[in-house]
Amino acid sequence: MKKLINNVDDLLTDSLKGFARAHQDIVRFNAQPAFISRAPSTVQTKVALISGGGAGHEPLHAGLVGTGMLDAACPGQIFTSPSPDQMMAAVEAVDNGAGVLFIVKNYAGDVMNFEIAAEMIEGEHATVLVCDDVSLPADHSTGRRGVAGTLIVEKMVGAAAEAGADLNACQALGERVNKATASIGVALTSCTVPALGKPTFELAEDEMEFGVGIHGERGRETLPLKPAGEIVADLAAVIEAELNIKSGQQVLLHINGFGGTPLIELYAVYDLAAQYWQARGVEVVRSLVGNYTTSLDMAGCSITVTLLDNTLIELWDAPVHTANLRW
Amino acid sequence: MKKLINNVDDLLTDSLKGFARAHQDIVRFNAQPAFISRAPSTVQTKVALISGGGAGHEPLHAGLVGTGMLDAACPGQIFTSPSPDQMMAAVEAVDNGAGVLFIVKNYAGDVMNFEIAAEMIEGEHATVLVCDDVSLPADHSTGRRGVAGTLIVEKMVGAAAEAGADLNACQALGERVNKATASIGVALTSCTVPALGKPTFELAEDEMEFGVGIHGERGRETLPLKPAGEIVADLAAVIEAELNIKSGQQVLLHINGFGGTPLIELYAVYDLAAQYWQARGVEVVRSLVGNYTTSLDMAGCSITVTLLDNTLIELWDAPVHTANLRW
Numbered sequence: 001m002k003k004l005i006n007n008v009d010d011l012l013t014d015s016l017k018g019f020a021r022a023h024q025d026i027v028r029f030n031a032q033p034a035f036i037s038r039a040p041s042t043v044q045t046k047v048a049l050i051s052g053g054g055a056g057h058e059p060l061h062a063g064l065v066g067t068g069m070l071d072a073a074c075p076g077q078i079f080t081s082p083s084p085d086q087m088m089a090a091v092e093a094v095d096n097g098a099g100v101l102f103i104v105k106n107y108a109g110d111v112m113n114f115e116i117a118a119e120m121i122e123g124e125h126a127t128v129l130v131c132d133d134v135s136l137p138a139d140h141s142t143g144r145r146g147v148a149g150t151l152i153v154e155k156m157v158g159a160a161a162e163a164g165a166d167l168n169a170c171q172a173l174g175e176r177v178n179k180a181t182a183s184i185g186v187a188l189t190s191c192t193v194p195a196l197g198k199p200t201f202e203l204a205e206d207e208m209e210f211g212v213g214i215h216g217e218r219g220r221e222t223l224p225l226k227p228a229g230e231i232v233a234d235l236a237a238v239i240e241a242e243l244n245i246k247s248g249q250q251v252l253l254h255i256n257g258f259g260g261t262p263l264i265e266l267y268a269v270y271d272l273a274a275q276y277w278q279a280r281g282v283e284v285v286r287s288l289v290g291n292y293t294t295s296l297d298m299a300g301c302s303i304t305v306t307l308l309d310n311t312l313i314e315l316w317d318a319p320v321h322t323a324n325l326r327w
Numbered sequence: 328m329k330k331l332i333n334n335v336d337d338l339l340t341d342s343l344k345g346f347a348r349a350h351q352d353i354v355r356f357n358a359q360p361a362f363i364s365r366a367p368s369t370v371q372t373k374v375a376l377i378s379g380g381g382a383g384h385e386p387l388h389a390g391l392v393g394t395g396m397l398d399a400a401c402p403g404q405i406f407t408s409p410s411p412d413q414m415m416a417a418v419e420a421v422d423n424g425a426g427v428l429f430i431v432k433n434y435a436g437d438v439m440n441f442e443i444a445a446e447m448i449e450g451e452h453a454t455v456l457v458c459d460d461v462s463l464p465a466d467h468s469t470g471r472r473g474v475a476g477t478l479i480v481e482k483m484v485g486a487a488a489e490a491g492a493d494l495n496a497c498q499a500l501g502e503r504v505n506k507a508t509a510s511i512g513v514a515l516t517s518c519t520v521p522a523l524g525k526p527t528f529e530l531a532e533d534e535m536e537f538g539v540g541i542h543g544e545r546g547r548e549t550l551p552l553k554p555a556g557e558i559v560a561d562l563a564a565v566i567e568a569e570l571n572i573k574s575g576q577q578v579l580l581h582i583n584g585f586g587g588t589p590l591i592e593l594y595a596v597y598d599l600a601a602q603y604w605q606a607r608g609v610e611v612v613r614s615l616v617g618n619y620t621t622s623l624d625m626a627g628c629s630i631t632v633t634l635l636d637n638t639l640i641e642l643w644d645a646p647v648h649t650a651n652l653r654w
Contacts, residue, residue: 002535003555004515004555004588011592014595016594018598018599021598021601021614022601022615056591058589058590059590205329227332231331259589261331262586264339265331265342267341267345268331268332269331269345270345271341271345272345274345291618294589296591297587300331301331327653
C-alpha cells in the first residue's frame, strides 16, 4: 500500500483538520465528537440538513456542507458508520428550531446509528433514506444501497430548505428525488483501505465488476472488460428499465468517478451516456461529471439518472456554495 | 491497462465532445482543428488568453476556460503538444482586437509550436512562459518545467484581463506571478498512457519519485517512501529556499493531486503543509486543494506556493466561472 499518510489511525482527523483549514470561509470542524458544520452565519431559521457516513467517499459528505446544501456532515472512519454521539452533537450545533432532517445512505450501520440518534433527539426530526443503487433488486433483503444519487437528494433538498420549506416538505421532497433517481456502477480495479493495507478485492486484468458498490462490494457479476460504449449501454439499460424512462422525459445525467479514473475518461463516458439517451429521445437537460461519491482510489464510474420536472430543475439550479460543489 | 475507453485514438475527441456537451453553458468545442473556447457572449473587448498543451492533465486547461480565466484552450493528444494550426484557429475564434496572450508551460514541443503560431499571427500578441517546477535547477538546459502553478498564472491574469488590463499589463502580470510561484511534486506510482498501455515508469512498493514531472518524468531522485509529514517537509523546504520566504509573508498554498490520490489524503497533506508554514510565521491566506494539474491516474501530489500581495489576492478572489474552477 502506498499512501500519503502519517499513520492510518490519524488520517481521518488530519484530513478533516486540513479540510476545515482550507475552507474556513465555509465550514467548521468539531473534533470530539467529529463533525463538519457550516461556518457561523446569520442565516434565517431553516430546516437543518445533516448527512454522514463512512469516510473514503470524499467530497461526499463534508465537501457538500454549505449554503444551499447540508448544514452538517458526520464522517465515520473509512467505510465505517459514524456514531450516534457525532449525530447528536451535530444536531445540537445546527438545529435552529425548524427541525432536523437526516439524509442517510441505506447501509445497515448508518441506518442503525442515525435511528439511535433520532430516538434521542427531543426536537422535531425526520429521515430520508437514499437507496438509488439499482444494481440490487428492489426486494433485496437489506434494501438497495445509497450511492451517487445521494448528492442529488442533498442538493435538491438543500435548495428547498434554504428557500424555507418546512420539515415535512423537505422529507417528502427527499423521498420524491430518491424515487426519481437510479444509479449503477462498474469498477475496473479495487480500492485499498489504509487500515487493511491491500486491495479489498481482486479483479483480473481483463475483468470488471458490474454493479459494484461504493466500498468495492461485489456487484451483480464479474464480467470481461469491454469497450466503454458497451459498458455504458449495459449500465444505462438497467437504469432505463428501472425508471421506465420514455422519449421526451427530461433528466439529469450524473457521471460519477470512483476516484481512480481520470477526468478524460469520465467525460468520454458522459458523451457515450448522453448519446444513449439522445437516441431514445430522452432529453439530458442537466449534468454533473466528476469524482463526487468516491471509493478512495478505485477505478471505474457510475451512471446516475434523475427524472426531472420544472420544480426539480429549479432546485438543482439554485445557488450552492460548498467546498466541492459551487454555482 | 484497464481504461473506460472505446479506442485509444478516439479518447481525446470523445472526451472533448462530452466535456463541451456537459458544459454547453460555458464552452464550445471546435473539432477540426481541436480547441475549446468560451460559449458566445456579449463580452466587452478584452485581451484573449489562450493556453494549451498535451491532454492527460485535466481539468487543465479546457476546464479553466470561461469568464475570469481562459478564452480558449488547445489540447494536444495525451502528453503531446498541440499543433500551431490549433492555436491559429483558437486565435481566429477569440481575438477581439485587444490582442492575444499565450500562456505556455515550458516544454520544448509546446514552446516551439506556440512560437510558430505566434509568428503567423498578424494581430498584437505576447507570450508568458510558465516554469514553476523548482525540482530542476534554475539553470537547467531546457529551463524549468511548467506545472501546477500554471493554474495560478491563468487565474490571476484571467482576472486582470477580464477587468480590462491591456496586453502589456497582462504579460507583465503573468511573468510576475510565475516568478512568485514555486512547485515541486512527489509520485507514489506511475501513470499509464493509453497509447502505451503500460506504466510509464516503475517504482518499487517502498519507493517514491521525488521531484517528479507531470508526465511521470523522473525527478530529482527515487527515494524510500516516508511518512507524509516528512515528505511534505522535504518538498516545502525546497520551495522555502527557492522563494526565500520570510516570516510575515502572505502566500497562496495549492496542494495539487496528480489524479490517483484520494481527496482524504490531499487534505491531510494540506494540513501538514499549512503547519509547516505556520511554524515559520508564513501566513497561508488563500488555498486550493484538489486534482487540477493531473497526470492521468498517477498517485502523488505537488505543493505550490505563490507569494501574495494585495493586488494578487484581489485577482485570485475575483469571480471565475469555468467548468472546473468556480467562485
